[in-house]
Amino acid sequence: MIYFHNSFCISPQPVDLNELQLSTHNWLTVMEPSYANIPRGVLRRMGKAVRIGVGAALPLLENEQKLAGIIVGTSNGGMEDCIRFLNQVIEYKEGNLTPTNFVQSTTNAIAGQIGMMTTNTDYNATHVHRGLAFENALLDASFISAENREKSIIVGGVDEISTYNYNIDFLAGQYKKEALTNQELYSSFTEGSLAGEGAAMFLVNQKEEGATMKLEALRTIHSTDPEDVKAVLSEIADDFKIDAVMSGENGDIRLQHFYNNVETSFPQASVWRFKHLSGEYPTATSFALWVAMSILSTGKIPALVDVKRSKSALSDQHQTILFYNTYMGLQHSFMVVRGVKK
Amino acid sequence: MGDLVVTGIGIITALGDDLKSNHQALQEGKDGLSHLQNFDTAYASTRYFGEIKHSDNALRKVLGVKRAGVTRTSLLSQWAFEQAIKDSQLSRTEVQAPNTAFISANTVGGMCYTDALYSDANTKAGQPSPYITAYDNGASTLYIQQAFEMRGMANTINTACSSSANAVMYGARLLEKGFADRAIVGGVDSLAKFTINGFNSLYILSDEKCQPFDEKRKGLNLGEGAAYIVLEKAQNAKGKKVYAKLSGFGNANDAFHPSSISDEGTGPYNAMKKALDRGSLKPSSVDYINAHGTGTENNDITEARAMKRLFEKVPPFSSTKTFTGHTLGAAGAIEAVFSILSIHHQEIYANLRFTTKMEGQRLQPESVYRQSTINHVMSNSFGFGGNCSTLIFSAP
Numbered sequence: 001m002i003y004f005h006n007s008f009c010i011s012p013q014p015v016d017l018n019e020l021q022l023s024t025h026n027w028l029t030v031m032e033p034s035y036a037n038i039p040r041g042v043l044r045r046m047g048k049a050v051r052i053g054v055g056a057a058l059p060l061l062e063n064e065q066k067l068a069g070i071i072v073g074t075s076n077g078g079m080e081d082c083i084r085f086l087n088q089v090i091e092y093k094e095g096n097l098t099p100t101n102f103v104q105s106t107t108n109a110i111a112g113q114i115g116m117m118t119t120n121t122d123y124n125a126t127h128v129h130r131g132l133a134f135e136n137a138l139l140d141a142s143f144i145s146a147e148n149r150e151k152s153i154i155v156g157g158v159d160e161i162s163t164y165n166y167n168i169d170f171l172a173g174q175y176k177k178e179a180l181t182n183q184e185l186y187s188s189f190t191e192g193s194l195a196g197e198g199a200a201m202f203l204v205n206q207k208e209e210g211a212t213m214k215l216e217a218l219r220t221i222h223s224t225d226p227e228d229v230k231a232v233l234s235e236i237a238d239d240f241k242i243d244a245v246m247s248g249e250n251g252d253i254r255l256q257h258f259y260n261n262v263e264t265s266f267p268q269a270s271v272w273r274f275k276h277l278s279g280e281y282p283t284a285t286s287f288a289l290w291v292a293m294s295i296l297s298t299g300k301i302p303a304l305v306d307v308k309r310s311k312s313a314l315s316d317q318h319q320t321i322l323f324y325n326t327y328m329g330l331q332h333s334f335m336v337v338r339g340v341k342k
Numbered sequence: 343m344g345d346l347v348v349t350g351i352g353i354i355t356a357l358g359d360d361l362k363s364n365h366q367a368l369q370e371g372k373d374g375l376s377h378l379q380n381f382d383t384a385y386a387s388t389r390y391f392g393e394i395k396h397s398d399n400a401l402r403k404v405l406g407v408k409r410a411g412v413t414r415t416s417l418l419s420q421w422a423f424e425q426a427i428k429d430s431q432l433s434r435t436e437v438q439a440p441n442t443a444f445i446s447a448n449t450v451g452g453m454c455y456t457d458a459l460y461s462d463a464n465t466k467a468g469q470p471s472p473y474i475t476a477y478d479n480g481a482s483t484l485y486i487q488q489a490f491e492m493r494g495m496a497n498t499i500n501t502a503c504s505s506s507a508n509a510v511m512y513g514a515r516l517l518e519k520g521f522a523d524r525a526i527v528g529g530v531d532s533l534a535k536f537t538i539n540g541f542n543s544l545y546i547l548s549d550e551k552c553q554p555f556d557e558k559r560k561g562l563n564l565g566e567g568a569a570y571i572v573l574e575k576a577q578n579a580k581g582k583k584v585y586a587k588l589s590g591f592g593n594a595n596d597a598f599h600p601s602s603i604s605d606e607g608t609g610p611y612n613a614m615k616k617a618l619d620r621g622s623l624k625p626s627s628v629d630y631i632n633a634h635g636t637g638t639e640n641n642d643i644t645e646a647r648a649m650k651r652l653f654e655k656v657p658p659f660s661s662t663k664t665f666t667g668h669t670l671g672a673a674g675a676i677e678a679v680f681s682i683l684s685i686h687h688q689e690i691y692a693n694l695r696f697t698t699k700m701e702g703q704r705l706q707p708e709s710v711y712r713q714s715t716i717n718h719v720m721s722n723s724f725g726f727g728g729n730c731s732t733l734i735f736s737a738p
């Protein structure tokens with residue numbers, strides 16, 4: 001498995017997670033930085049997914065030369081560019097179209113652009129397995145890292161919310177029909193969640209020294225049967241003493257039984273939540289991992305995260321965190337992360 | 343770590359519905375390129391395509407798919423998947439076992455239904471189309487996972503035109519690292535207005551049948567298809583039919599341009615080099631290269647330069663895209679199958695329609711089918727975003 005050394009996140013929330021940024025019209029959209037390190041001409045052509053993905057990766061590369069790979073998980077990539085191009089195809093009746101949106105819309109444009117801007121010619125991959133795209137990217141990173149023990153890898157999760165994928169997923173029943181803010185996400189008891197987006201990137205390698213945390217376990221399953229989820233949780237309970245559960249609870253009444261179960265399965269553990277901060281998107285677990293990394297590096301637990309016990313600090317002895325998330329009740333991810341003792 | 347071997351193959355392309363018909367077309371040198379029948383686009387009769395002539399309904403009927411909302415991409419995937427597991431004689435229990443992984447690649451997903459997507463994406467009012475949850479790349483993989491009630495690892499990869507080569511690699515690593523004991527790996531893509539117009543906007547769609555590595559090349563022909571191979575650890579495949587072993591693979595990025603390869607072919611060179619290194623193979627041991635060979639100005643010259651740099655003497659090579667068209671996310675898997683066939687039958691397939699060497703290049707692809715001693719075959723797949731991948735298959 002891998003050690004995490006550095007991270008950067010572009011999310012709907014400020015980096016200190018002190019004050020909750022409210023959702024607007026059921027959306028949580030990212031607060032974008034100024035991207036001082038991206039040339040303006042290049043920046044202009046980038047769609048949002050590419051922009052936030054590259055924008056989150058570049059700060060990690062300032063002092064890092066020896067990369068063994070760039071690995072991105074994204075369910076949709078540049079969705080806005082994709083449908084913009086599609087709309088041109090229809091509206092201009094397949095006339096002469098400009099290729100920019102087409103090229104930017106391919107899901108691998110994010111990892112490709114990071115490789116290009118950092119002239120990194122090594123391993124480069126993009127995983128797009130919907131709600132497990134980031135988890136597969138992380139597993140791939142652990143494989144590539146084990147084969148390249150002296151080098152680091154950039155791995156991350158990126159997805160954007162645009163009108164287009166909002167419409168599609170709204171029609172598919174994934175979002176709340178009533179107006180709601182993220183403050184009320186966990187008390188709505190209705191179907192659907194709030195739309196979100198973000199880019200979280202991590203610098204990982206095999207070295208414990210200087211690391212903030214270690215990925216101890218990663219499991220993914222596909223099932224609609226709660227018993228299958230319970231079976232994995234009980235295996236994890238046998239192998240680890242869990243100090244905190246990072247729950248992907250997203251306010252969707254249809255999925256609540258999965259999250260209730262995990263939140264009550266470890267009675268000694270704190271319960272942390274993050275979807276009121278990030279909104280729901282297929283690679284939101286990458287944001288959760290970034291939140292945990294912030295907590296483990298500062299020892300402070302933002303009040304916004306510890307929704308149940310309001311603990312404000314993390315003890316040095318109890319730093320094993322279980323992440324559980326389900327995307328649409330079919331794809332389930334389980335990650336165990338442990339803080340590395342300084 | 344023991345060898346990884348191929349114990350089953352499933353394939354559908356414009357050449358035919360199964361392994362046998364694809365093989366026969368390759369031997370006979372008959373391409374599957376034509377004008378379009380199955381859907382309407384402004385380019386239906388002005389461009390050539392590797393189109394599978396079965397309509398969606400015909401595919402549904404043969405596969406016995408009754409439920410609505412299953413896309414052509416999912417149907418083609420199921421077609422090849424069923425063949426692969428049958429060919430490998432996997433029981434339903436084995437397919438569903440937690441140690442059986444399924445890794446599939448595609449680039450266009452359910453976007454083959456351009457008009458349905460247009461209406462679903464542009465308004466949140468009204469009734470959704472039946473394809474509302476089937477547009478993304480993950481959808482066809484999840485369709486197979488659910489239809490066959492698979493309980494092992496599943497993943498979808500999209501690295502543009504090199505996607506399914508990376509699916510093969512990821513599956514191989516799952517086996518090597520103990521996350522699975524067998525992996526069904528490959529890819530699928532359907533023809534779509536989206537990709538036809540995308541490649542056309544880049545001026546790389548030829549109005550003639552493609553001529554890779556030819557001075558007169560005018561661009562690529564798009565195609566569609568699906569292919570999967572069953573990868574198993576050799577020690578678990580005793581007594582089974584074994585087509586070939588996967589002996590090397592490499593992935594590298596060209597880090598040059600979003601939609602074209604650097605002049606010197608850095609990415610292609612590194613991908614081929616890494617694959618050889620991983621297989622502990624010398625360049626001189628490669629007997630045949632199934633080239634990426636799209637027929638575009640940029641790809642063929644840069645691939646040729648990279649081959650010349652890596653090989654003291656460039657082995658026989660050809661692009662079977664001259665038969666199938668460029669099947670994008672399925673290309674790496676389809677060409678992996680052709681590479682495996684080349685070993686299995688000891689033969690080299692033609693680079694059809696070759697007439698004139700590229701200016702300044704002495705390299706010349708194989709222009710006719712012939713039999714030859716083949717122990718190691720290299721299969722190249724390069725794509726947008728600088729994503730370059732190479733697989734090497736060897737005689738078992």
